Amino acid sequence: MNHEHDDRMEALRRALRDSEQLDTATRAKLRAARARAIDAAQAPARPWLWAVPATAMAVLVAALWLPGTPTTAPLPQVPATTVASEALDVLTDEQSPEFYQDLELYEWLDREAGRA
């Protein structure tokens, strides 16, 4: 850098530094901002604080989502006539309701017996 160039840069730097003389209101606002920053440095770090709203949000999402899950799952496409006839069989059958509750178990036992 030549001498002239340095002089110009120095003049720019001095002008910019002079422009830092701010009005009283702005200076007061900056002082207040600095005080808040120093207060923030004194406050103990609580990195776990973010977990509180995150957990609350997760619970909310789960509460809203879970009850809706069965209704959003695609229903099996079964012909209406089949459903009606199966319902009629259950109603007219002499088997106890407990039998139908364990129907899958009996079907499995039946399959196992067939293999043996």
Next chain:
Amino acid sequence: MTALNAAVTVNTTLDSKLGGVSTADLQTLDAFLASVERRAFRMAEIATRDRDEALDLVQDAMLQLSRRYAGRPAEEWPALFYRILENRIRDWQRRQTVKNRLFFWRAPARDEEDEEDPMALIAEPGAGPQEDVQRAEQMRRLEQALHGLPARQREAFELRLWEGLSVEETARAMGCSDGSVKTHLHRALAALRQELEGVWP
């Protein structure tokens, strides 16, 4: 007696530590922030051309530095502070760009009358009115030229020449290499020389 001395030392240490930062550190931090707050505000104001936004950005930068880096060595604060501030300014400018694209019909046309009176920024009692007017015009042109620079060039100029950081500190603040700082600064100076031809002696 030795145990008593040890207890006093422990108590003194506990008293002088607040949230992991000693009282002495806080005083040093306060002094550092006081030394940079006006300059930082002016840099933000030149970049945003909005005093309120500039205040918010400087306040954010101060808070961030205090919360995250108060415990770091004081020599690291200048680069850290200006890095935070420049990131905030760049984020603000990105948001403004998006906002202006979305609401282009509402973008206010900047009127010369809306701009800050540069006379208010010149505080040098004793100078004659003619000199005041000339200095105010020079300042207005300088701010305009700085505002018009690409962000990286403006940052390099402000940090290196205005703030007076070393090349290494400027590189840390800008998150780039020393060589990049020199390149950005060289381009900034070339652009400013062209823009301010005839205005600055």
